[in-house]
Amino acid sequence: MRRADALGRIPDVARALVLSRRLLTHDRWTDAELRAHQRRALTDLVRHAKRYSAFYRELYEHVDSGGEVELEQLPAIDKATMMSSFDRVVTDPRLRLSELEAHLDGLAHDERYLGEYRVMATGGSTGRKGVFVVDQTEWRHYLAAFFRLNEYMGVRPRFPRRLKLAAIAAPRPQHMTNRMSASVDVGLHRVLRLDASAPAETLVAPLNRHRPDFLYGYPSILGLLAVEQLEGRLRIAPAIIASSGETYTEETASAIREAWDVPWFEIYGTTENGILGSHCPAREGLHLMEDTTIVEIVDEHDRPVPPGCCGHKLLVTNLVNRVQPLIRYAISDMVSATGEPCPCGRPFRVLADIQGRNDDILHLPAAAGGEIPVHPLAVRSPLAAVPGLKQYRITQTVGGLQVRAALRTGAARGPIVSAIEHGLRAKLAGLGVEPLEIAVDLVDHIDGGRDTAGKFKLVVAQPDRLEPSVGQEHP
Ligand SMILES: [Zn+2]
8 A cells, every 4th residue: 555645635534424323323313214315315316317417317308306306206217228318418518428438447546537436347258337426525425434334343443453354356446346445444343455466375375474353355365265264275364244146046155154153244246336235233134224225126128026026127226326326227136125114123125136247148048948047046956966066157058058167176076077967957957947958077176266355156047148147246
């Protein structure tokens, strides 16, 4: 960390810490107080968007924003619409997509565009990448949400023996995880930042030297590190673990728990909204941070799904970002809410499950003719039952599926290959998929396949069969 950089970040961090105290008071709101806050904030946001954004002025022509605005009056938008109208969506006419993309390409650290805007992009391994821009005040609100989370996790500055943090994050400042961990590094903690796209073995030595008290990473990385720990090469004893950015598989989760029997916090971060959700100290499910975002869990026709049912996507309304208003903006994550209050008493809804994040939906030939969309979870579940698997990737091929699998040291190869094959066949047959060719290749490492944010895909569709359904990338 360069000292001058750290000094430059102090005002942001100081302001964000003050804001985080205010956010923490929202934890004691009643449900009625939360909903009233959302209605007020939405009305303000819609008025602002109609006034300063040519795109929303046209889209909301029929919307009377004189009184309180109802969410249902507002048409939903998606990434393709937002990106194709980008220059008309933003409320500062100096912001042009082509120039922001050039700025992103040249980004080396935490530089701000026009001295005030932070520009970030989604991972972009598939489809068109999303570009998101926030001003300095909005960025401080994002950081405040991060500090609130630190409070939940018990990560507080400590002196004189400073807390040692290790963050294995996106390698480039285009991505939110990189930017946030850089932005909050003002010397309050001893921070080791490592590259999520580096092979897991190369992370072992620096982690052994740093001996972090707090370890953050994507689930796929933590899973590989857990294996390193269980096999004796990694020797760290973090008191707290946090993860975000990917769906974790059951086998990853059990390896992590076996390696480190400590509180593990899941964070639901998005480039579109900053921190959208997180565990609270009760860690019963992920709270949606509904004071900074309105989240609707909906079916494919934008109709709300009841608690307990998994939605097709989310419509998110970012109550913080005024520069690039995102109102009822579709994010293709498949989640369900519990419908039950959390024992902690926070008014924010709790998610039972995040089913789809980074993986592709496969379109496979049906036994009865035509095609069947197969959710990534369906092909991942049979592999969850196979012991000894360290890492895998399922890739759609012309005639079927290829599974590349890396095994734990000492795992029996033959039984694993047949368990993968039989498990997948039975699952697909149950879904009505025509019998396919399933090739299982055992490899030492699964190279590549991480996107620009360093995230790992477990299920990959054939490129020409891809639909942007579950393929949104997040920090
Ligand atoms: Zn809670």
